[in-house]
Amino acid sequence: MSPNRPPLSRKLDGLRSSAIRDLLELTSRAEIIGLAGGLPDAQLMPRERIARAAADALRGSEVLQYTESRGWGPLRAVVAERESAGLGRAVPVEEVFVTHGSQQALALLAEVLLDPGALVVVEDPAYIGALQVFRAAGARILAVPLDAEGMRVDALADLLARGERPAVVHTVSTFHNPGGVTMSPRRRRDLAALADAHGFWVIEDDPYGELWFDRPAPAPVATYSPAVIRLSSASKIISPTLRVGWMVAPEPVCRAVELLKQGADLCGSALTQQIAADLLADRTWLAAHIDLVRATYSDRAKALVHAVRDTFGDRVACTDAEGGMFVWATFTDGTDTSDLLATAVEHGVAYVPGAAFAVDTDYRTALRMCFTTSDAGRLEEAVRRLAGAHAAASAST
Missing domain, CATH: 3.90.1150.10 (Aspartate Aminotransferase, domain 1)
Incomplete structure (x- = not known):
């Protein structure tokens, strides 16, 4: 230069x-x-089912227009219904925000929840995409190890007892990338309880939870506390090309993310979001x-x-x-x-x-x-x- x-x-x-x-x-x-x-x-x-959904979407001209920054309304409604079933509680549409894949949700949340120097706790080994986001945000990063039951929540409790005050704890709670393990139900409850007691956010990154083999995955960490922000995506269950991810978060967090997203890309694709809504709503086929x-x-x-x-x-x-x-x-x-x-x-x-x-x-x-x-x-x-x-x-x- x-x-x-x-x-x-x-x-x-x-x-x-x-x-x-x-x-x-x-x-x-x-x-x-x-x-x-x-x-x-x-x-x-x-491919054939996606093509049919695309053809149906293109019958209307509105799919070629800008859409809401929070995501196309009918897609958010479908996601709210799916997440309500998974969490065992009613998830309002106002608490669902659609992003350009769940990685964008993570990046926007880092801007909303973290000031430079804020402490983030991650798992070790860690998801590389999360490390990239938190480093870009200027966060101070500490790690707690994994074992066969997922994040060592007892090690997190030790950090808290030593006076560390994280703003965010990030976990890939289910079928961990890269560790391949799943956090046990007891640790999920313990992590949520620590978040409530110490006032930090948990970002539960869950793109793999529906890809269980012999038995369903445990209930999400977000089941146990409103301090847990849940991320998921259509990429692993349908196709990455749709670039449709979402987060479930308290409405004030969604409003803050909306402000930042408007400055980044204004909105996602109305076409791919309508395709995703069609596919996610087709319960029998899906x-x-x-x-x-x-x-x-x-x-x-x-x-x-x-x-x-x-x-x-x-x-x-x-x-x-x-x-x-x-x-x-x-x-x-x-x-x-x-x-x-x-x-x-x-x-x-x-x-x-x-x-x-x-x-x-x-x-x-x-x-x-x-x-x-x-x-x-x-x-x-x-x-x-x-x-x-x-x-x-x-x-x-």
């Missing part, structure tokens, strides 16, 4: 590109089996569609987990995939997954090293694998390739 022009904003100083997006650019060759991306399977997306996605992902998840355990034995510990899109695995022999990645790509398989999700713990021996876009046979081949890469790397040291 010209030395006569002012520098770019200082908020960019602490930001870095998503390691996952960078990795996808490097591993997009057809011969590489990609376990790195967090993408739903495009072959399961309902239930059958989600059942198909669940069954397909369940078979793939179990194939991946079985292949990892059968191939590596006790050299790798991995989560049981009970839903969602990811398996989190850890080498018990000290293998550094960042160092192994180049050899893995040479052997035709890619994953995301655990270090990409680290906050306080380095997770250098961990990796995240996505099972959604490959069938069982291809996933088994991916694990064979990973084993070959591991053997080659071990032989060279």
Whole structure:
């Protein structure tokens, strides 16, 4: 840039590109089996049903016009009805706000709820998109670990007892990205109780909750307190191309988000929001569609987990995939997954090293694998390739 022009904003100083997006650019060759991306399977997306909904929407000219900043009214009504069923309480339409995917909701909430220097507590390992948002907001970030029951709420309680006062606690409560675990019902109640007692907001990021395999996910954290702002999306159950996400939040928060959204993009697409409303309101069709996605992902998840355990034995510990899109695995022999990645790509398989999700713990021996876009046979081949890469790397040291 010209030395006569002012520098770019200082908020960019602490930001870095998503390691996952960078990795996808490097591993997009057809011969590489990609376990790195967090993408739903495009072959399961309902193209014909979307096309029919689009054709119906385009019969009226209003769908080509601007729409409300809070989202198209009928879509908000459909979302309010769905969320009411999930939360076990009536969700007013005034507490539903539609965004350009749930990531935009997270970014707008960071501007509404956080001043520079405010404390945000996240899980470790953390969802990369949340870290990017909170760093851009200039937040101070502390992490609490995960275990098999999700966020260690007792560790959060310890932070509070030491005098830390978070403005926001962020959780991917169900089928965690990247950790693959689900917060237990007891911890959900405990987290909500802490929010009420200490006056912080909880952002419950829940794009995967409907993708359960053998049994439904626990009731959302938002069931237990109005201090919980809930985010969800149509991306994982229908298609990311609609760019329809939403949040359920107290009306004053929705009003504040509306002010910021008007300055960012004014409103979303009336066309895709009307399509989404049509699809989400078609209960019989949607239930059958989600059942198909669940069954397909369940078979793939179990194939991946079985292949990892059968191939590596006790050299790798991995989560049981009970839903969602990811398996989190850890080498018990000290293998550094960042160092192994180049050899893995040479052997035709890619994953995301655990270090990409680290906050306080380095997770250098961990990796995240996505099972959604490959069938069982291809996933088994991916694990064979990973084993070959591991053997080659071990032989060279």
